């Protein structure tokens with residue numbers, strides 16, 4: 052346990068900050084770099100624990116992966132040379148490693164056993180094993196095949212047409228990765244757009260992939276070729292600081308080189324809709340991924356409604372958006388976000404319990420929450436439920452409370468943002 056008591060500090064956030072590399076893109080860069088023939092160099096790689104799980108997984112196939120801080124170098128001859136792992140593969144807390152790797156393992160012609168930590172073994176995997184079984188892979192796991200630990204015998208896949216029953220980029224990506232190994236065409240049809248980093252990067256590595264009107268098609272025609280990948284800053288990490296600057300009076304903060312892919316940038320739209328003053332500059336597109344600097348100047352917020360197609364574009368930001376809503380005049384309603392119930396923890400419960408303990412007027416609903424804002428929070432004790440995004444949201448809350456915020460355990464923050472507290476100190480002390 053790593054409990055902290057954070058003193059209330061209403062010091063404004065000032066200056067500029069560069070948050071670590073994007074978690075989703077870092078995972079995918081290791082996966083595609085390992086599946087590609089030749090050398091792949093990744094810069095600004097996220098050194099958090101989740102992405103290390105993906106590196107370790109590919110090392111178990113015999114791939115040479117060197118890491119020097121945020122630079123990762125992969126040398127591979129492609130999947131034909133992968134060796135059957137002699138030990139089970141550990142995915143830790145990482146849902147992205149687990150779900151995307153199941154797509155890869157389904158395509159590899161050997162046996163693998165996989166497992167995860169106490170949170171990951173409670174997260175549903177049947178959403179990916181369902182379509183992968185239709186493609187011809189053999190997968191089985193706990194509780195009739197729903198949960199890890201799981202055993203996979205892959206190979207001899209056939210393309211399928213798959214209409215997504217859940218709005219999940221992890222599911223889409225698992226099917227597309229299976230499609231890289233499958234005979235024939237694999238089609239994935241999605242009703243609402245989810246993050247498209249897999250599609251962007253598969254295209255950049257040379258895969259035969261096309262997309263029209265929400266239908267993505269992939270074949271096994273082209274082998275992937277190694278390349279250089281530069282990972283943009285993670286908008287999901289920047290979100291904590293954008294929100295902090297939007298709710299602490301007198302703040303004026305710039306987050307530099309943040310990923311601005313449209314399928315991820317819903318938080319900017321919502322904060323603007325709530326009245327935040329946000330401007331974007333220095334925009335460029337590298338490897339199909341838009342990035343730029345995001346500047347936030349404090350301005351009073353008002354409540355809003357968040358539902359429908361924007362939800363997948365900000366799914367990981369809903370806990371911190373809920374905190375913003377506690378500081379906004381009026382009521383904020385979040386709907387259509389049932390997926391929050393199956394994240395690292397039940398994030399509807401964790402967010403509403405946590406903020407209620409700090410004095411917020413917040414109620415859970417089946418698929419979201421209702422927040423009545425406009426008052427400062429008292430402070431108090433709250434649980435992070437071993438979830439990195441809940442722990443960081445509670446830490447940011449201490450910038451707007453009257454008393455201490457005590458968080459039971461902050462060690463989960465290493466999953467996605469190892470330098471979070473140093474960065475928080477830098478921007479709150481530079482005033």
Ligand code: S3P
Pocket residue numbers: 074075076147218219220221222224246366367390
């Ligand atoms: C991710 C997709 C999202 C997100 C997760 C990362 C990805 O999950 O919550 O943190 O990298 O594809 P779902 O696909 O389950 O919505």
